[in-house]
Amino acid sequence: MQIQAAVISEQGHDFEWQTVELAEPSMGEVRVRIVATGVCHTDAVARDLGLAPFPIVLGHEGAGVVEALGDGVNGLEVGDHVVLSFAHCGGCGHCLTGHPTVCDAFNELNFGGAMDDGSHRLARGDEALATFFGQSSFATHAVVSARNVVLADPEVNLALLGPLGCGIQTGAGTVLNRLKPEFGSSLVVYGCGAVGLSAIMAARIVGCRQIIAVDVHDNRLELALELGATHAINGQQEDTVERVREITGSGSQFAVETTGVPMVVRQSLQALCPLGVSAIVGVTPEVTLDVHHDLMAEGKSMIGVIEGDSVPRVFIPQLIAYFKEGRFPFDRLVRFYAPEQIHQAFEDSKKGTTVKPVIQIGQ
Known part of the structure; x- marks a missing residue:
């Protein structure tokens, strides 16, 4: 046809x-x-x-x-x-x-x-x-x-x-399917596009106590706060790593990095607490890391996540149900x-x- x-x-x-x-x-x-x-x-x-x-x-x-x-x-x-x-x-x-x-x-x-x-x-x-x-x-x-x-x-x-x-299941699924943060935990989302904002809404669903949005656009940070973020950081105006540590005490337990910007990828690791995990979901070029200080010395992990590690036939209907309930x-x-x-x-x-x-x- x-x-x-x-x-x-x-x-x-x-x-x-x-x-x-x-x-x-x-x-x-x-x-x-x-x-x-x-x-x-x-x-x-x-x-x-x-x-x-x-x-x-x-x-x-x-x-x-x-x-x-x-x-x-x-x-x-x-x-x-x-x-x-x-x-x-x-x-x-x-x-x-x-x-x-x-x-x-x-x-x-x-x-x-x-x-x-x-x-x-x-x-x-x-x-x-x-x-x-x-x-x-x-x-x-x-x-x-x-x-x-x-x-x-x-x-x-x-x-x-x-x-x-794709995009929305990537953000939400990275939180709900792969990171699975505990109730009351802390999570930072780097980049407040569709993927990042979906991760923020998912973090709110599971009851993260501190949900920190990082972006360089104030309008997106405002939307992030409306959708469930508890704190917002403008990465062009503040020291992101320092602010995350101020908010959380020792760094975040989890991070979702959506920007693919090498400097921001490093920040997502440096702002983790010991044993913290950063999930990389953005298309990212070569990144230079100090493996000892950025990862190994404090037992941190960096993982890659594709499509939110989702089974679409199961996960997408769940997201639609959350949407109908007003929670997503x-x-x-x-x-x-x-x-x-x-x-x-x-x-x-x-x-x-x-x-x-x-x-x-x-x-």
Whole structure:
């Protein structure tokens, strides 16, 4: 069938909405009519740095309505509201033990540009178009593996839910699934974008006593305080490490580092108390550490976390339930854009004027 999709023809080029051909779903696949798709920093990195082959249709925080089922699909029906998350094989040891975020085939399936069997579902004339994260949801429709598909509560506005598939589950999951801070503990979040603010809301859910937000934008710090942070630090105006120690007494027990800025990564370690843990979730370049002073001497740990170590089919419905209860108000991060405003959405995300842009594609 013919659909509209935002195609990027070459690395660094702009999005162009074009008519492309979408194949029918194969065995184990689903066709979804996309209602809305979140804009994530990973899309910008893929556009500018070439994480995946070109030409490509990006978009990996899609939400929509099931339109068609391939053979062998169980548990889904036409008309279901769904969130699309990352691709994983479902059969390796990590997938089978509840850690699909480190699937043996994660990079191939999410950044390789093709489906499980190596074929393509998108084409522009005779030219195959690469798929991103197994979905390519900057489009009116997407064909995805049923493993990527998460049933969503039909009572909740479907247009809001796409960002749960990546950015929001990354922040919340890092706290709830991986760090698992104890009630009354201390946690610092470095960077108050969608991932960081989601971590703050999750820390509030588990009852952290001190939830410290660090950013360089006062408006984001104000929002962090409204969403559950107990303290805010402007990293350009204060000594972050000193302030964290003042607030906590001896340093924080936990940290979530979302910025990917090497200096901030070191701060997240230096501001930990002995035996503290810093989770690195941002795309981070080379960082120089004094291993003795920054880590080993006080028994600290630095861990990497992908997609919040989540099992999306379990975790995303939990987040939606918290949202319905008023305990996880992620809707406050979202601003909607029309498809023709996709360039503006990416620019606003880069500038920080919008925390989580969402492209509303359908109804």
